[in-house]
Amino acid sequence: xxxxxxxxxxxxxxxxxxxxxxxxxxxxxxxxxxxxxxxxxxxxxxxxxxxxxxxxxxxxxxxxxxxxxxxxxxxxxxxxxxxxxxxxxxxxxxxxxxxxxxxxxxxxxxxxxxxxxxxxxxxxxxxxxxxxxxxxxxxxxxxxxxxxxxxxxxxxxxxxxxxxxxxxxxxxxxxxxxxxxxxxxxxxxxxxxxxxxxxxxxxxxxxxxxxxxxxxxxxxxxxxxxxxxxxxxxxxxxxxxxxxxxxxxx
Amino acid sequence: xxxxxxxxxxxxxxxxxxxxxxxxxxxxxxxxxxxxxxxxxxxxxxxxxxxxxxxxxxxxxxxxxxxxxxxxxxxxxxxxxxxxxxxxxxxxxxxxxxxxxxxxxxxxxxxxxxxxxxxx
Numbered sequence: 541x542x543x544x545x546x547x548x549x550x551x552x553x554x555x556x557x558x559x560x561x562x563x564x565x566x567x568x569x570x571x572x573x574x575x576x577x578x579x580x581x582x583x584x585x586x587x588x589x590x591x592x593x594x595x596x597x598x599x600x601x602x603x604x605x606x607x608x609x610x611x612x613x614x615x616x617x618x619x620x621x622x623x624x625x626x627x628x629x630x631x632x633x634x635x636x637x638x639x640x641x642x643x644x645x646x647x648x649x650x651x652x653x654x655x656x657x658x659x660x661x662x663x664x665x666x667x668x669x670x671x672x673x674x675x676x677x678x679x680x681x682x683x684x685x686x687x688x689x690x691x692x693x694x695x696x697x698x699x700x701x702x703x704x705x706x707x708x709x710x711x712x713x714x715x716x717x718x719x720x721x722x723x724x725x726x727x728x729x730x731x732x733x734x735x736x737x738x739x740x741x742x743x744x745x746x747x748x749x750x751x752x753x754x755x756x757x758x759x760x761x762x763x764x765x766x767x768x769x770x771x772x773x774x775x776x777x778x779x780x781x782x783x784x785x786x787x788x789x790x
Numbered sequence: 791x792x793x794x795x796x797x798x799x800x801x802x803x804x805x806x807x808x809x810x811x812x813x814x815x816x817x818x819x820x821x822x823x824x825x826x827x828x829x830x831x832x833x834x835x836x837x838x839x840x841x842x843x844x845x846x847x848x849x850x851x852x853x854x855x856x857x858x859x860x861x862x863x864x865x866x867x868x869x870x871x872x873x874x875x876x877x878x879x880x881x882x883x884x885x886x887x888x889x890x891x892x893x894x895x896x897x898x899x900x901x902x903x904x905x906x907x908x909x910x
Binding site for chain 2: 569570579583628674677681777
């Protein structure tokens with residue numbers, strides 16, 4: 541297996557999960573209802589757990605730094621997360637729509653990794669299957685209900701979808717070493733994943749009477765280390781404690 | 791609203807008229823029943839608010855399922871649970887000569903309970 545290709549993929553996935561988890565955790569304590577607050581916070585925690593596991597693989601098998609340093613001690617430029625996960629939380633419909641677009645892709649990606657020749661990653665893909673199923677179901681139920689709710693809820697969702705769409709397409713940007721990846725080793729290539737994802741989300745969105753945006757220009761850059769204006773302030777806030785005391789524990 | 795929490799300030803949330811919010815609230819109360827082992831009884835663990843059964847199940851999963859092993863969940867609209875009136879409880883009082891009917895009187899009861907406890 542090509543080590544560089546594996547490294548790139550693991551960083552992409554880990555950084556996506558970490559930043560998505562951090563963003564979604566911003567709803568903790570201010571969610572729309574108590575029960576939903578608990579559910580959304582718990583899923584944000586799951587995402588940070590996925591990041592932890594992926595950074596652990598990088599640390600154990602690829603000689604990278606320890607997990608805390610990988611998560612909290614890196615410069616913005618070294619992050620390989622897509623720009624979709626960096627965007628501020630917006631209104632709740634925006635965060636739910638992002639969860640729908642993001643976790644639909646996560647389910648497909650992890651499913652294709654269940655048979656990866658990188659055993660640690662294959663085992664992780666099997667382990668998180670149930671959690672991802674719930675995350676995806678959560679987004680489906682909410683988006684469906686709000687799309688069939690009031691004029692306002694439907695309009696807000698459609699606005700969120702239009703805004704998020706180019707960023708969602710950017711999830712499948714090809715990073716470095718993409719050509720060295722094989723399906724048997726590191727799962728479906730970005731292009732094939734994108735095709736599966738498009739088919740899945742377009743069918744669901746149409747079923748909920750939402751308009752799939754015709755814009756097909758992705759917002760890319762994240763996989764190469766080029767980020768939106770929103771990542772730097774997020775990292776500043778997320779790493780505040782670590783920056784003050786890297787050995788802090790609680 | 792000015793808050794010490796940067797996230798709240800970022801939201802730019804405004805104070806909500808609680809009466810108007812109540813008027814828009816069509817969510818209902820659901821009762822949640824949890825099973826921790828296949829074949830055992832579902833136990834009432836609490837309630838929650840949701841828009842319908844689908845949403846209730848979604849929220850019950852995290853609310854009541856994540857801290858313990860779970861093999862099943864039931865959600866039931868609170869309005870679909872029919873409750874005996876407190877004064878009707880009177881019907882359960884029996885004369886002392888009929889206590890043999892109550893299973894608690896059986897000599898093996900302790901053993902059964904101990905066995906059940908052990909095999910939980």
